[in-house]
Structures are given as C-alpha cells and as structure tokens.
Amino acid sequence: MALPYSVLKVCGDIVFAARGGDIYSFTTGLEYISAWRYPAKQANAPSGPSSEPAAASPAPAAAAAPASPASECPPAKRRRVEPEDESASAAQTAEPETTEAKNKKPQQQQKKKTGHQKHSVELPIIQGLYTTTDDRYVVAITGSDKTIWVFEHDGAGNLKQLSQRMMSKRPCSLAITPDNKTILSADKFGDVFALPLIYSEQQQQQQPKETEASSAASTPVSTPSTPQSFKPQANELTIHTKRNLKALANQKLGLKHAGSAKTVDPVFEHTLLLGHVSMLTAIAVASKGDARYYIITADRDEHIRVSRGMPQAHVIEGFCLGHDEFVSRLCIPASRPEVLISGGGDDELFVWDWAAGKLLAKTNLLSHVQKLLPAINKIAVIRILACRPRQEDGNGPTWVFAVCERIPALFAYGLLQDGTLQHCQTIPTPGNPLDVEFLESTSQLLLAMDPDVASSGEGSVASSSLRVLSWEPATAGWQLVDNESSRIKGLPAADDGDAVVLSAEDVQRALYTTESLRKTNSEPAE
C-alpha cells in the first residue's frame, strides 16, 4: 500500500503536503510546484547515531517490506516488539513454547531481552509541518529519526534545506515563538526545548566532539554540574543491605567502564524550558494581544499547562484541568486568541479561557460520530482547525473543524461569542481524514485523507488523497468539490504512482497513532 498525504500546511498561496518523508508543494489550485525528498542516505547526519551500522537484524515484519526507501533510512530506535513478533522471535531462538513450567522462567527472560534488542526499520514519516508567521521558513519533524528540519521558503513553493537536528527524544509537536527566532520542541519524554530557528552546521562542527562523550543528562538546565567521570553516589552509610553493599563494591571495581553513556546528547544549542512528567502531545503559543506570549503544553495525563514565554518559561501561570483522557490537540483560533479549544480521548471538545484556566464550554463530539457510525464508543481527536472565511461585511463567524482518528467525516462547528461550540454539519468523507487546512485565498478547505481506494477503485492513493471542500450557499453547507479543479495536476509520473510500497499494517501503524495514547487499565494493582 502507498502512503497518502498525511500532513498539510498552507503558507500564503502555497500548499505544503507531506507524504511519507517527502514534502510536496502545490498552488491553491493543486498544481504541483516542487518536492523536497527525505535524503535517501544520510552519510553526515549531524548527531552521530545514524552512522551506526545498519547491520542489526531487521524485524520479521519489516523484512517483509521490499527494498524501498525504508531500507536506506537510519536504523530506527529500539522498541518493544509486539506480542506476535515476540513469540515468533522466541520460537527462532529458543525451543518451542510447550516447555515445562520450570523452563518457563528463563525463557521469558530471554524473550524480554530479544524484544529490546531488535531493531525495526521504520520509514521516516513527517509528523508535523510548521511555518513562521512571515512564511519565510518551514519547519518539519520526522518521527522515527527524531529530527527537526528547517527549510527556507522562497515564497513560490520551493524549499531549501537549511538544517537538520536530531533531538535526544522524539519531538511530538513544535511551536515557533512570535518573534520567529526560536523553535519550541515538545518531546515524548515530557520536556520542551528551545532551539534557534537559524543554525549553521559549520558552527556546530567547530565545536569539539568531546562534549558528546559527557554525561547523558547534560542539558544546560538539567544538570548544574556535569559529572565528567563516573563516581558512585551511594556510600557505605547510605545503603545498608548486604546486597546493596555488594553492588556498591562491584560498582567501585567497575569504575573503568565509566563514561560509556549510551545516549548521546545533541551538540547544537538547545535549552530546556519546562517539562511534564508525561508524554507531551501538543504545544501552542498564545498571546492576549500584548507583547507577552505564553506557552501552552498538553500531555497524555490530561493536563494542559500554561507557562510564560521565554525567558520566564519556568513560571507556570496555570492549568486548564478537566479532561478525563489524554489531550492530543490544541487549537487557538486566530480570530479568537483568548480562546483555546482542546480535544483528545474524551467524548467532548473543550473550550477554555486559557489565561484564566477556566472551562467555557464542552461539547459532545462522540454523539455526532455515533449518528454516523453507531458502533463507535470512543474517539481520539487528531486535528482541530479554526478559521474565519472572509466575508464582504468583515467579521464572519469562526468555524471549527474537528477530525477524529479513523472516522470518515469532518465535524463542523461554529464558535459562538460565549465560547460554546455549535454543531453545524457532519461532512462525510470518502476516506479517513488525516489533516485539514483552510485556504484563505479561495475560502476552501483542503483535506488530506487516507482514501478508500480498494472499494472506490479510482486512481492511486496519492492522487485521491487530497480533496477540496467548499461552502455551498445553496445547501448552506460544506461540500466536497468533485471536478477537475479539485484534483492534483502536474505531479511527475514517478510521484503519482504508489511508489512507496508498505504493507497495509505498516501504513496503518504509521498513520493512526493517537488512539494508542489511551491508558489501558490492564495493569494489575500491586
């Protein structure tokens, strides 16, 4: 199966659409302009790890994928393999599972080990596209290789790669400060780092490489004193049990092995601003209209935090608390900057006065999903878009569109003055929407979706994955445009075909990641 376009970003009159690891640019009429391709081979990746030999035995699942860009990208992180894989690998290494109970324990331990050691090769997929307010720069994150890419945009749809920076933890979401100088990167470990937007790799190369060898935790803020050499922190007075004392003795013996910290910290400038003890899912920058700005972060543990902007990001102004499930998306309408709309694993969309930490309204989204698909009992919001189409008389209403994972529809709301969301329309789509953007110049919506090609039987995944919706005054509703002007034009044949071939499972795994944030209550009580 091929990958559809999955991330969109409108930048003036240019549309950037990411498909797999590549970024394509189009005009608002969907005429192809150019493409930036994820580098096939990364000989000189800035932060080392990608130069690791790719000799690690690929996971069975990944081996099934034919030679494609997947095999050329840097080795993916070590991850726990899924149960099916685990049993398969155990079958390879150890004897069949029908062993006696006595043998079971060592076998399980072995399983665990193999699970961690395995490398699975992952296709780098662009997880997010961001632009500076002046439209001069485009920033992208690729998930599997934890890299932040900065491009210069010439205003006509052509991207020039300026830098690539590999973070120590996977960035989940980015924001750019209002002065367009700093990238704020929220990562999977719960930290927010500030990186200068413009950064030259020459500078970085001048820096001595030795710094890499220093401790793993040597971010500027997090370690006051960088331990240069390993020194056991326990002593005979702080531990008491026989076993611990023995461990300490061993540690002291093994001092010479010190310094072999596994994770290497990035060498480029990055500052820890704030952090949650939870996976971050979204970050946004908000302002009440004056010169001050605030950083809003959302995490998997239901929190939305409002912190001050730099250089006072350590000051927490407040929280927007009330979600019962993970938060996955934040949206601050440009036309209503005092309002924050959030969504995630809850049945509802939440509207907040973020500065006061006050809930303004909650609207049930699941009930509208159920009108379309009665069997659905939980949803994961993957996108919230707010826009205000231009009108002759000036101020029209602010529209809010919500997308839920694996729900083939777009949910349109009107944002009222008091903050309530009024459901206006459920727009069924011929595939699961992945992203939606507003085309200011034509007042249309651009939709990226995972088209149901198999059943519709028309076109390739790539060509049918971008669709346009426009407002139909006759029906007073948004409608899919279905004519020549709403199709992609001029895409080189090589790109039009479904070149990147992945197994259907891999495509699913790459595109639908949000629902997995939900907590399962399977963990046994201690």
Place this chain on the structure above:
Amino acid sequence: MTALKNKRQKREEYRAAIQQDDGATELPRKKFYRQRAHANPFSDHQLIYPPSPDHMDWSSLYPDYVVPEEDAPAEDQDASAKEDETYLADKLPRRLTQDIEVADIGCGFGGLLIALAPVMPQTLILGLEIRVSVTQYVQDRIKVLRQQNAASPLPQKPYSNIACLRANTMKFLPNFFSKAQLSKIFICFPDPHFKVRKHKQRIVSATLNSEYAYVLRPGGVVYTITDVPDLHEWMVGHFEKHLSFERLTTEEEDSDPCVAIMRTETEEGKKVERHSGAKYVACFRRKQELPYEGDVGDVKMLQ
C-alpha cells in the same frame, strides 16, 4: 512458596481485621505493610486522582473540617438550571473549612506527619505516597491515633488535621493543589536514584521545581533532607538555579522548628541515626513572582 503464601495470607487477614475494627486502639504493625522501596513514577499505575483541585473530595480524609451541609453555598441550584452537557453543572464535592497548607511529598510511613500534627494543630497537613501498602499503613495509623485521642478536650481533636493519600506527585500535583495554596512542602529522604539513567525519576528537577513553585505561595518553603551527599548537591543545585527559589540561610534553617522535626522524626531519619549516617538539610523559599514584562521584542499577532 508456602512461606510466601502464609505471609501474604497473614497480611491480608491482619489488614482485614484492622479495616473492620473501628474501635481499634492498637497501632498498626509495619511488618504487615512492607513494600518494595521503589515505584516507577512514569508508569500509569492505577491511580485515583481528581480532574482538578475543585473536584477533590477531602471529606473522608479530614472529616472534622468539612463545611457543614447547611453552610454550603447554594450554587447547586443555578448550576443545575443549566443544560445537561456541561461540567459547569458537575456537582462539586463538599469543601473543607480551610485549605490544606502543608504537603509531605513521599511521606513514607508517616513519621513526619504524626510529629507535625501537634506542632501545627490549626493547619491541614497531607502526606502523599505512591506505594499502596505504605499509604494504607499511614491511613490505618492515623485512624488509630484519632481513636485514641477521641476523648480529647481540645477544640481540634489531635491528628484530625493530618491525612495520607496515594498519589504520584510527579505527574498529578496540580490535580490536588491550586496555585499558591501551600505554605510548606517537605521532601524527606527521597529515592536517590543513583544511576545517571534514572536521574529523570528524581523528585527534584529543573522542570518539577516549577510545579513546586506553582503550588507554593510566595514566602512558602520547600524542606529537603537526605543522607546521600550527591543527591543533596543535586537538590541544592537545581533549587538554587531555579529563579523562583532562594536558599534559606543556616540560621534561618536552625531556627525553624520544622527542620528539627524533619531531622529526628521521619522514619528514614531515625534509620540513618541508627546507622550513624550523615543528614543533609536544605530549605528553599519561594520568591515573589517576577513581573512578566513584554520584553520579547517586536511581536506580531500570532498565526
């Protein structure tokens, strides 16, 4: 195996008996509540926590301080008049007559709580502990102490001002306390997490300190004590570097009665004493909030 089973069985029987016996006057025994000393703060656990501080029902923990029914503000009526679909209509639990002001993060077996209770009889003190059995022990202990002192002539019954709750404060501190609610936070003998790889799990870090600053009122104090010199340096380093905190001078520390109690009354403190180990104390005051000036250059409207 059988020995293990017997142990568990005894433990369950013991605890069930304690639960049932409302008039128990004998203090619970620690040996029936032991639990592995470490808990992974990153795991989800099966924690119970309120969505926000307003949703927290404290009434079962501080029964003597619950606002009487008739005094409760009559806001329910206009709330229920609203439509069904908003949280604004959620029935909030009954409030306490006063807010909790002191938190003992990682209270362990509760030695500090019990020592502080008579020193600050007017103040509500909460112990937070991540381990289930240990929390249960402290709760049972407080229950018995309250019963023992039920006949006290004092207006505030002894030990009615302390309680213990299972919580992961690294994740959920702001779910329990609102901004500037606390005047004191105790962090006593925290898990040292010796390995560099585990430093992120330490209870003091640059990012967590911001949360402590959030729940503390200006002038409030964080008390730390440990027997691990490196951890002491780590905590001092991180708090001193944090712009919202300043360290108390040695004289200030010495004159604070809480410091003396923290040195001698915590369970871990007693243990260190038995092994004649060293104790390192450091206290930090929450400074006044800095004004937030818009010194961020020319800022255009966002988006």
